[in-house]
Amino acid sequence: MHLARAADRDRVAPVRRRSRELSTARAGFFALAVALVWSWSASPASAFEPAINYQLHCQGCHLADGRATPGLVPALDPTLGRMMRVPEGRDYLVRLPNVAAAQLDPADTAALLNWLLAHFAASELPPDFAAITTEEVIAGRRAPLVDVEGTRAAVLRRADGGAR
Numbered sequence: 001m002h003l004a005r006a007a008d009r010d011r012v013a014p015v016r017r018r019s020r021e022l023s024t025a026r027a028g029f030f031a032l033a034v035a036l037v038w039s040w041s042a043s044p045a046s047a048f049e050p051a052i053n054y055q056l057h058c059q060g061c062h063l064a065d066g067r068a069t070p071g072l073v074p075a076l077d078p079t080l081g082r083m084m085r086v087p088e089g090r091d092y093l094v095r096l097p098n099v100a101a102a103q104l105d106p107a108d109t110a111a112l113l114n115w116l117l118a119h120f121a122a123s124e125l126p127p128d129f130a131a132i133t134t135e136e137v138i139a140g141r142r143a144p145l146v147d148v149e150g151t152r153a154a155v156l157r158r159a160d161g162g163a164r
């Protein structure tokens with residue numbers, strides 16, 4: 001009886017050892033997966049300030065000082081601040097194709113837009129301007145603009161009451 005049990009133990013021991021090895025391997029795999037997901041979600045860009053994100057994601061077209069490239073890229077200037085007088089202007093900003101498609105998370109995009117307005121458009125920002133929120137950026141991503149020029153003209157008509 002004793003002997004038989006000992007023999008059983010010997011037979012099952014390697015199986016247990018193997019399953020221990022397997023669960024160690026599984027734990028290792030799990031740790032690796034967690035590390036990977038963590039490193040994906042903490043995208044490198046989110047570690048940067050808005051000014052750096054501007055350089056990385058926008059400056060290639062808009063240049064360091066936001067000046068226009070005639071016929072290609074409009075200026076980033078106080079006109080944008082004026083557009084923030086009306087809700088349609090906020091909507092326009094977050095739905096711009098290159099804003100909606102920016103490879104940044106929504107919170108970083110909101111911070112970038114608020115930095116951009118303060119940096120290029122402060123002189124015409126309304127005094128009661130409320131910062132663009134992460135939620136507005138998320139909503140903008142769901143509906144990128146198709147007719148940018150037409151929307152821009154409509155926003156300016158609203159903001160200026162017909163002027164410009």
Ligand code: HEC
Nearest residue numbers: 057058060061072073074075080096097098099102148152
């Ligand atoms: C590939 C070139 C390109 C990149 C990159 C780019 N933009 Fe633009 N941007 C444009 C063009 C072209 C327009 C004119 C509207 C359109 O065609 O989308 C524009 C328009 C704008 C406007 C509206 C200006 C106005 O007066 O109506 C803003 C604001 C803006 N971009 C912000 C950004 C921000 C913020 C980024 C970076 C996240 C960015 N852009 C990246 C090309 C670019």
